[in-house]
Amino acid sequence: MLSFENVGLRYGVGPETLRDLTFQIAPRSFQFLTGPSGAGKTTLMRLIIMALKPTRGLINIFGRDAATLETDEIADARRRIGVVFQDFRLLDHLTVYENVALPLRVLGREEASYRSEVIELLKWVGLGERKHSLPTVLSGGEKQRASIARALISQPKLLLADEPTGNVDPTLARRILRLFVELHKSGTAVVIATHDLSLMDQYEAARRLVLADGRLHIFE
Template identity: 95%
Template sequence: MLSFENVGLRYGVGPETLRDVTFEIAPRSFQFLTGPSGAGKTTLMRLIIMALKPTRGLINIFDRDSATLDKDEITETRRKIGVVFQDFRLLDHLSLYENVALPLRVLGREEASYRSEVTELLKWVGLGDRKHALPTVLSGGEKQRASIARALISQPKLLLADEPTGNVDPTLARRILRLFVELHKSGTAVVIATHDLSLMDQYDAARRLVLADGRLHIFE
């Protein structure tokens, strides 16, 4: 599904932010990406979604060398990847239902073809009774679950979550983790970037990818 081979990234003429990063993400796998603040977790995720290009090395995604993809191919590849952002990135003028449905609207689908999908997904994340609410009246936890639903509506093969429990209490963090575990068990590969060791300890079946000093260390 995804592999990095000796990937390095440098901004300008400064030292490399990432050095000789080599790892694979298999289909239907689950991994935590961790490390101290500033270690490069978000940078690594931006490389995966091709928002950044590596200075050197090879990134292979869905059996394609990312360096060979043109603009349209990059867009098509990104549709196979769901992303949950730490800052939610919901549109305040759209209802919760409309925010979750937005990726399908962008694809040109008629509402009648996805209305039940969006409704069922909102129920799955525990927001079935909030679908008409605007993001401005939602709690942090509700916004996070809404962003998870939006990331999942296109049925991605790979889900990336950047500090998805960073703005919620421990009880809600456990609930959000359970959603990711259920998703993984249904067949989606999951990568969660987090510095929360207690969260990782709750699912010891996951592999840990640890970034430190620009290098990646893998713990099975």
């Protein structure tokens, strides 16, 4: 699904921020991406979604060399990747239902073709009674679950989540992790960037990718 081969990233003329990254994310796999603050977890995720280009090395995504993709091909590849942002990035003037449905609207689908999908997904993340609410009245945990639903509505092959439990209490963090595990078991590859060791300890079947000093260490 995705592979990095000797990838390095340098900003300007300074030292490499990330160097010699070589790893694979297999279909239907689950991994935690961790490391100290400033280690480059978010930067690595931006490389995966092609928001950044590496200084050197090869990134292969869905069987294609990312460096060879045209603009429309990059957009198509991104549609197969769901992203849960740490700051939610919900649109305050849209309801929860409208926020979650937005990726499908952008694709040009008629509401009649996706309404039931959105409603069922909102029920799955525990927001069935909040579909008409605006983000401004939601709790942090509800915003996070709405962000997760929006990332999932397009049925991505790969889901990236950047500190998805950083703004919620431990009980809700466990619930959110269970959502990701269920998604993984249904066939989606999952990468969760987190510094929460207690969260990772709750799913020991996951592989751990540890960033430190610009390098990646893998623990199966």
